[in-house]
Every structure is written in structure tokens, then in C-alpha cells.
């Protein structure tokens with residue numbers, strides 16, 4: 001095996017393992033947040049909640065004899081959630097303290113008020129670092145005597161919950177040989193903004209062996225970094241955008257300051273997005289389409305689930321799916337009708353249970369288009385042909401696209417009001433979203449025009 005210079009002078013792996021300080025690093029928990037999924041309606045928030053994920057993290061820390069648990073802020077979702085969060089936090093803190101595991105936290109923008117209040121109600125159980133935009137540190141001692149210094153910065157108090165300063169302004173590190181790990185709630189590499197923008201290059205220039213951040217909920221791939229610096233991610237996905245495995249990170253800080261990271265995906269629920277090709281659905285009526293949707297979606301979920309099961313481990317209880325219908329479909333009109341008439345019933349019928357894991361559909365988004373030959377239709381002289389030419393201009397980004405977007409942009413409040421597209425649920429915030437909505441809406445109308453032309457054609 002090839003070994004580079006630094007590896008060749010390192011002690012053998014076994015010694016590494018024994019000499020490591022073990023930290024369980026927990027990103028944004030947001031205690032008090034209700035997960036907006038039908039799976040929660042089904043199983044209850046005692047089973048699927050940030051609090052469940054927190055309990056599991058505490059269990060993991062105790063079972064794996066870590067030396068400290070670090071919380072990177074946004075432990076509590078909101079000041080009003082602190083009463084609900086208190087017993088959960090107290091229970092975890094007491095169990096960790098009984099196991100002689102230190103609990104260290106910094107405050108985030110969500111709990112800048114709530115966390116310090118909670119800590120005064122839990123005296124001696126949690127060490128809060130860097131209160132109100134300062135830096136402070138605490139030394140964690142490993143089982144065999146080696147030490148790591150945790151250096152932390154909490155989001156500062158302010159009237160509007162904003163802070164535009166750089167957390168590293170005024171940052172100094174104690175001058176000793178103890179390896180150091182940073183912990184803060186900030187906006188990594190943001191060019192500005194209200195959530196403590198901090199340049200990665202400035203963190204890199206410090207002597208920190210690793211630096212863990214809260215704020216952005218998507219976890220960075222910390223295990224791939226030789227010097228881990230980045231977001232821990234939310235402890236459990238908090239909404240449908242927070243897909244993929246979620247959980248805390250086990251950080252092992254070796255005596256020379258080398259850090260190895262392992263993601264522990266212990267969140268009780270996982271959010272996923274699944275694309276279904278509407279081209280595979282054939283239907284003559286809305287009822288046919290509903291049945292076909294139920295069977296195609298259920299089959300696809302089961303297949304996808306079987307594939308992801310090995311990596312889910314035994315802590316997962318539910319998967320919440322968002323379904324996106326894609327492709328070109330000859331049954332587009334029946335599908336649209338089925339979703340309009342029976343959307344909730346269709347989604348409910350797609351649920352299931354597989355190996356004690358429940359799964360169900362939160363939303364079906366129709367991004368499919370009718371299987372029409374737009375190019376052929378565009379050759380005509382009627383209204384359908386004019387519309388088809390506009391679709392082609394948008395799809396191919398022809399020079400004509402700009403004028404179409406400009407006209408639509410001026411009229412879009414009126415169009416949205418008229419329900420130009422049934423699933424317009426997102427803000428039309430730029431030309432790209434406008435273009436996508438126009439294409440979808442135009443296909444809807446074109447499909448109807450073509451159907452009308454066909455029924456009016458001389459027999």
C-alpha cells in the first residue's frame with residue numbers, strides 16, 4: 001500500500017483508535033418543530049420528531065462512550081418552543097451527565113434567546129460557549145488522558161435576529177499544543193447577509209484541527225476532508241427539501257490533531273424525491289389514470305426503498321416521498337384530471353409498510369407534458385400552431401423567447417390569479433421559473449386545443 005510521508009511517521013492505527021478523543025457533533029436540531037409530513041399524522045410526533053432524533057443521539061453517545069456531545073446551535077426552533085424543549089433537553093443532559101459525557105453548545109440564530117434561558121434552568125448540565133458573539137473554550141479530556149479544546153462562538157443577541165459581522169473578527173486562540181476544534185453557528189462563505197458570514201479561507205488560516213458549523217441544514221461531506229471544516233447538517237430532515245440521510249457526526253480527534261469523521265444516520269424519518277415517468281402510464285379516463293398512478297408510484301417506491309434499505313440502518317421508521325411526474329404522456333389529460341379530482345385519495349393509497357418502515361406520499365407534482373408533436377402542430381396556421389411556435393421558442397430558447405417572457409412577466413399576476421397552471425405553488429421569482437411555468441401552461445392549453453380540433457374535424 002502506498003503511504004505518504006506524514007502517514008509513515010504516524011503511530012500505527014490501533015494506537016490511533018485508543019488515543020482518540022471522541023466527540024458526537026450535532027447540527028441544527030430545532031426542538032419544537034413539527035415535521036410537515038403525512039407520516040407524522042400517521043405515526044405521531046412522539047415517533048417522528050426532532051426530539052426523537054435527539055434521544056437517539058444521546059443513546060448513541062452513551063453506547064459509544066464518547067467524551068463530549070457538541071451542539072452547533074438552533075437546538076430549539078423558536079423562543080415559544082422552549083417549554084416543549086426543556087424536558088427533552090433536561091432528559092438528554094441528565095443521561096449524558098450520568099455517563100460522564102460533557103455537553104457543550106453554542107447558540108444559533110433560532111435559539112439565541114431560548115438557549116441561554118434553558119441553560120439557566122438546567123444549571124451545571126450544559127456548557128454554553130461564546131455567548132453573545134464572543135469566543136470562549138472548554139477542554140474535553142479523553143478516557144486515556146488526551147485532551148481537545150473546543151472553541152466556540154454563539155450567535156449574538158439583536159433586536160431583529162440578524163448579525164452581519166464576521167465571527168472571526170477578534171478571534172484569538174490559546175497558545176498551547178492541545179488540538180483545537182471550532183464550533184459556531186454562521187453562514188460559511190456567504191458574501192454578506194444577516195447570518196454571520198464567515199469566509200472559509202479565514203477559518204482555514206487558523207490552527208483549528210476541525211471546525212463544525214450549524215446554520216445550513218444540508219450536511220457537508222466532512223468524512224471526505226482531511227481537515228474537516230463545514231456544516232454538520234440538520235439532525236433530522238425538517239421538511240421535504242432536506243432529503244437524504246441525516247444524523248450526527250462522530251469525530252475522532254487523534255493525538256496529533258488528525259480528525260476522522262463518520263456520519264451516523266439515526267434520524268427516524270427520511271425525506272425523498274422520486275421521479276415517475278408519466279410516459280409509462282396509459283389511461284383513457286381519469287379513473288384509469290388514478291389507478292395507474294397508484295400502482296406505478298407504489299411499485300417505484302417499494303423498489304427504491306428496497307435499494308436504500310441497507311444504508312438506512314434499523315433506526316429509520318418512515319420515509320416521506322415527494323413524487324415528480326416527468327416525461328411526455330399520451331394520458332396527460334386524464335392524469336391532470338385524476339390529480340385534480342382525487343389527488344389526496346391517490347396519495348393516501350400509495351402508502352405502505354416494508355420491514356417495519358412506513359412510507360407514504362406527501363405530494364405529487366405534475367411536471368409531465370402531453371405527448372404531442374409540437375413541431376408538426378407548429379407548421380399549421382390555426383391558434384394551436386401559434387401556441388406551438390411559442391412553446392418551441394421557449395423550449396429551444398429561440399430569439400423570440402425574450403419577448404414572450406417580457407409580455408408574460410407584465411401579465412403574470414393576472415395569469416396566476418386565473419390559475420394558469422393548477423400546481424403554481426411556487427413564487428415565480430425569475431425568468432427561469434417563469435419559462436418553466438409558461439411551457440407547462442402552454443402544453444395544457446395546446447392539449448385542449450388539439451383535442452377540440454380533433455372532435456370538430458369533419459367525419
Ligand SMILES: [Mn+2]
Pocket residue numbers: 028074108110215216217
Ligand atoms: Mn437552523
